[in-house]
Amino acid sequence: MHTFKENSASGSAVVKTLQASSQAVIRLVISDKNWLETSAVDQLKKTAELPGMRCVVGMPDLHPGKGQPIGAAFITHGHIYPHLVGSDIGCGMGLWKLNVSKRQVKLDKWEKRLVDLDDPWKEGDRDKWLMDAGVVTKDNALKSENLKLGTIGGGNHFAEIQQVNEIFDPVVLSGLGLDKHAVVFLAHSGSRGLGQKILRRYVDVHGGQSLISKADVNGAHSNGQRVISQYLQQQDYAIRWAVANRDLIAERFCQRLRVKKSALLDVSHNSVTALDRASLEALGLKHTDTERYWIHRKGASPTDQGLVMIPGSRGSLSYLVRPRISDIQSLAAGGFSLAHGAGRKWKRSECRGRLQGRYRVRDLEVTEMGSRVICQQRDLLYQEAPQAYKNISTVIDDLIQAGMMDVIASFKPIITYKTRRK
DNA sequence: ATGTTC
Numbered sequence: 001m002h003t004f005k006e007n008s009a010s011g012s013a014v015v016k017t018l019q020a021s022s023q024a025v026i027r028l029v030i031s032d033k034n035w036l037e038t039s040a041v042d043q044l045k046k047t048a049e050l051p052g053m054r055c056v057v058g059m060p061d062l063h064p065g066k067g068q069p070i071g072a073a074f075i076t077h078g079h080i081y082p083h084l085v086g087s088d089i090g091c092g093m094g095l096w097k098l099n100v101s102k103r104q105v106k107l108d109k110w111e112k113r114l115v116d117l118d119d120p121w122k123e124g125d126r127d128k129w130l131m132d133a134g135v136v137t138k139d140n141a142l143k144s145e146n147l148k149l150g151t152i153g154g155g156n157h158f159a160e161i162q163q164v165n166e167i168f169d170p171v172v173l174s175g176l177g178l179d180k181h182a183v184v185f186l187a188h189s190g191s192r193g194l195g196q197k198i199l200r201r202y203v204d205v206h207g208g209q210s211l212i213s214k215a216d217v218n219g220a221h222s223n224g225q226r227v228i229s230q231y232l233q234q235q236d237y238a239i240r241w242a243v244a245n246r247d248l249i250a251e252r253f254c255q256r257l258r259v260k261k262s263a264l265l266d267v268s269h270n271s272v273t274a275l276d277r278a279s280l281e282a283l284g285l286k287h288t289d290t291e292r293y294w295i296h297r298k299g300a301s302p303t304d305q306g307l308v309m310i311p312g313s314r315g316s317l318s319y320l321v322r323p324r325i326s327d328i329q330s331l332a333a334g335g336f337s338l339a340h341g342a343g344r345k346w347k348r349s350e351c352r353g354r355l356q357g358r359y360r361v362r363d364l365e366v367t368e369m370g371s372r373v374i375c376q377q378r379d380l381l382y383q384e385a386p387q388a389y390k391n392i393s394t395v396i397d398d399l400i401q402a403g404m405m406d407v408i409a410s411f412k413p414i415i416t417y418k419t420r421r422k
Numbered sequence: 423a424t425g426t427t428c
Contacts, residue, residue: 066423088423148424155423196424 014401015333024048028058029334031398035390043069052079057335059300060398061343070299073335078291079210082202085272090242091190092268093309096250096261101181102163113256118421121150133244145194150248152189160186165412172408187249191242198234265307269340272296282332300337312342312392314416315367319396320408330403342389352382375418
């Protein structure tokens with residue numbers, strides 16, 4: 001059991017400082033009523049020991065990952081760690097408004113129309129789609145990944161048709177053109193094999209080591225500046241590729257459903273970016289010209305990109321939220337990041353054993369909310385069952401209590417698409 | 423998370 005010291009500076013009982021001394025501050029935006037695995041905290045502490053690390057913050061959806069935890073923000077000075085961003089560079093949430101109302105959705109008919117969406121997009125030119133989106137590269141090895149553009153992928157990725165459930169801020173919601181009858185499309189996907197290829201290039205050479213941005217560093221990392229700008233350039237390409245990917249996923253679904261879409265937001269939760277001066281000041285850090293401060297987000301949404309969609313598990317509500325930019329001190333205490341979802345509670349490997357005695361495949365294909373889940377992979381269906389995830393309302397509550405955001409509206413799933421591949 | 427593979 002851990003004992004936490006309250007962070008009196010932030011004035012919040014949710015934000016807890018685990019470690020304030022030594023080189024890096026460790027904080028958790030996690031209340032006592034939230035589920036938290038010890039191994040995730042151990043992983044967080046381990047990353048705090050990396051050279052150049054200044055601040056690590058666990059989000060309310062923090063859970064263990066492969067070496068480093070998922071649902072966290074990592075602030076470094078002078079160092080970039082590609083492996084902290086992970087292989088799915090640019091993974092995130094895209095949200096669109098559909099030009100239909102909830103009563104126009106015919107469940108059976110729509111479900112039947114959602115076919116041939118796992119294979120590469122053949123109805124159009126993938127390279128042209130990227131070109132039109134301004135996503136171009138001369139790197140032929142990266143171009144070869146374009147085959148998968150417009151596909152969702154596996155794991156926790158999904159596409160979901162949702163309806164408005166509850167409205168908390170009618171003014172902001174109507175500003176988006178949404179009312180209580182609105183239907184939206186949410187895509188959670190990333191850069192597929194592209195991000196993995198980019199990460200591999202750096203891990204093969206540097207392992208878990210950082211790329212050092214220090215301009216005048218000597219010795220082994222004297223080419224650090226060049227390596228770091230290469231990584232950032234490739235990362236930027238992967239992020240923009242992932243945005244175009246989510247847009248094509250939405251386009252393919254809309255063509256099947258014979259509806260029109262209009263974009264509402266697209267926010268990535270896996271990336272590394274430089275911290276701006278105002279953020280540094282809020283953290284009490286000094287701005288320097290020779291070395292930058294970097295924020296790595298792994299399963300954490302940024303608070304400086306406007307509205308954010310935080311989905312629950314499949315079969316629970318998703319929340320459209322607005323970061324409280326007027327309270328920069330609370331945002332700083334929370335690592336300028338929000339949760340990216342509910343967060344796993346159980347390991348993938350243990351879900352089937354825990355659930356298959358109580359739930360049959362048919363029980364999981366229709367959720368307690370009455371929504372449909374299209375997932376023809378039995379193991380994945382169990383791995384992604386709502387029971388395998390934390391309670392999203394606790395995650396949302398923790399972020400509100402931390403003073404970091406306000407909820408605009410909640411959304412209820414109608415159809416979740418995972419895969420038709422057996 | 424992904425692509426490849428026993």
